[in-house]
Amino acid sequence: MAFGIEGSATLAGRPLFRDLDLQLAPGWTCLLGPSGAGKSTILRLLAGLPTAARFEGRISAPPRIAWMAQQDLLQERANLLGNVLIGQRLSGAPLDEGRARALLAAVGLEGLEARRPASLSGGQRQRVALARALMEEAPLALLDEPFSALDPATRRRMQDLACARLAGTAVLMVTHDPLEALRLGDRVWLLEEGRLRPVSLPDGPVPRPLPALAAEAEALMARLAA
Numbered sequence: 001m002a003f004g005i006e007g008s009a010t011l012a013g014r015p016l017f018r019d020l021d022l023q024l025a026p027g028w029t030c031l032l033g034p035s036g037a038g039k040s041t042i043l044r045l046l047a048g049l050p051t052a053a054r055f056e057g058r059i060s061a062p063p064r065i066a067w068m069a070q071q072d073l074l075q076e077r078a079n080l081l082g083n084v085l086i087g088q089r090l091s092g093a094p095l096d097e098g099r100a101r102a103l104l105a106a107v108g109l110e111g112l113e114a115r116r117p118a119s120l121s122g123g124q125r126q127r128v129a130l131a132r133a134l135m136e137e138a139p140l141a142l143l144d145e146p147f148s149a150l151d152p153a154t155r156r157r158m159q160d161l162a163c164a165r166l167a168g169t170a171v172l173m174v175t176h177d178p179l180e181a182l183r184l185g186d187r188v189w190l191l192e193e194g195r196l197r198p199v200s201l202p203d204g205p206v207p208r209p210l211p212a213l214a215a216e217a218e219a220l221m222a223r224l225a226a
């Protein structure tokens with residue numbers, strides 16, 4: 001099933017983006033672009049969350065979405081297991097504690113289930129937020145810089161994990177990392193000056209091997225810096 005957003009947005013009377021047409025099929029769509037271009041606004045619009053922008057157009061999204069914001073939005077009063085289970089608790093679904101524990105183990109936090117978020121590092125907190133998003137099993141996943149707080153080796157492992165667990169899901173990921181977009185993207189877009197510009201991709205299934213991507217990453221970094 002395809003989801004998407006079509007339309008234009010203004011911010012304090014000025015155009016933020018115009019005639020946007022972003023369709024989200026199963027697989028990874030990656031969104032790059034300079035700070036303030038409107039990437040998080042697009043994610044929030046798709047999630048049905050309030051934004052500072054005025055939007056006119058059409059949004060197609062399923063009722064249930066896996067959502068990972070730039071801030072981890074962990075519940076400080078709940079332990080890690082409680083945080084991963086929060087979607088099920090809020091929706092009144094039966095709690096699948098076994099799956100939540102398995103996801104915490106998969107993100108490398110086995111044995112920390114009873115800890116509170118305040119006792120974790122930034123990277124550990126981000127991995128709890130990832131486990132919570134993966135717990136959702138929603139048809140659309142909206143991920144805003146989901147790996148930004150991780151060291152390179154952990155980042156790569158978490159990218160592989162997310163890729164495997166979100167197979168068949170329509171994923172929209174905002175990232176500032178060209179290599180990450182090239183590694184994971186089935187489709188990659190650059191949002192600049194209010195327009196979406198396509199990025200051409202090397203052949204092959206995602207996640208792509210890194211050595212093959214060095215030249216493309218260099219070229220894309222140059223476009224971002226322009």
Ligand SMILES: Nc1ncnc2c1ncn2[C@@H]1O[C@H](COP(=O)(O)OP(=O)(O)OP(=O)(O)O)[C@@H](O)[C@H]1O
Binds near residue numbers: 035037040041042051
């Ligand atoms: N709560 C808010 N109130 C007023 N303006 C806002 C608010 N949130 C975002 N904006 C403005 O909306 C514009 C788009 O912001 P958005 O967060 O979508 O950009 P972004 O591309 O995701 O940026 P970044 O890469 O820095 O996260 C920016 O000019 C920003 O200053």
